[in-house]
Amino acid sequence: MLIEIIGYCAGALTTISFLPQVIKAWKTHSTKDISLSMFLMFTIGVSLWLVYGIMIYDIPIIIANTVTVLLAAATLSMKFKFG
Amino acid sequence: MLIEIIGYCAGALTTISFLPQVIKAWKTHSTKDISLSMFLMFTIGVSLWLVYGIMIYDIPIIIANTVTVLLAAATLSMKFKFG
Numbered sequence: 001m002l003i004e005i006i007g008y009c010a011g012a013l014t015t016i017s018f019l020p021q022v023i024k025a026w027k028t029h030s031t032k033d034i035s036l037s038m039f040l041m042f043t044i045g046v047s048l049w050l051v052y053g054i055m056i057y058d059i060p061i062i063i064a065n066t067v068t069v070l071l072a073a074a075t076l077s078m079k080f081k082f083g
Numbered sequence: 084m085l086i087e088i089i090g091y092c093a094g095a096l097t098t099i100s101f102l103p104q105v106i107k108a109w110k111t112h113s114t115k116d117i118s119l120s121m122f123l124m125f126t127i128g129v130s131l132w133l134v135y136g137i138m139i140y141d142i143p144i145i146i147a148n149t150v151t152v153l154l155a156a157a158t159l160s161m162k163f164k165f166g
Contacts, residue, residue, distance in 0.1 A: 011128075
């Protein structure tokens with residue numbers, strides 16, 4: 001039970017954590033210090049986690065990675081736009 | 084087999100992706116555009132994933148999250164230092 005709670009907290013935190021970065025980049029229109037390589041690799045990696053979740057049909061993996069891939073892709077697209 | 088390869092690629096990419104951000108912040112000494120909230124929440128979240136991995140004794144989770152927590156904490160400490 002405690003193990004499950006820790007797992008859910010971990011998943012919630014690592015997923016939601018990308019939201020403040022999206023908001024910051026959106027507000028400031030500045031993404032100079034953000035690593036393009038990081039968000040490129042991360043977005044591809046999370047997309048693969050999503051494919052993995054779909055293939056093994058694991059709902060928590062599918063939900064967490066759908067949210068994360070949207071937030072990571074939003075940051076990535078702003079990095080492309082703002083430089 | 085294909086599913087496992089996708090899982091390993093996903094894990095490797097999302098783990099290693101944080102390295103270019105550490106290198107960029109280290110080289111430029113500039114972290115203004117990086118969200119403090121993001122790296123704070125992410126570092127705590129990955130630490131919890133590590134605790135989770137230790138509790139269920141899952142070696143891939145332990146290895147991936149040990150590397151990620153070190154890279155995320157390095158970025159976070161530079162964010163604190165460089166502002």
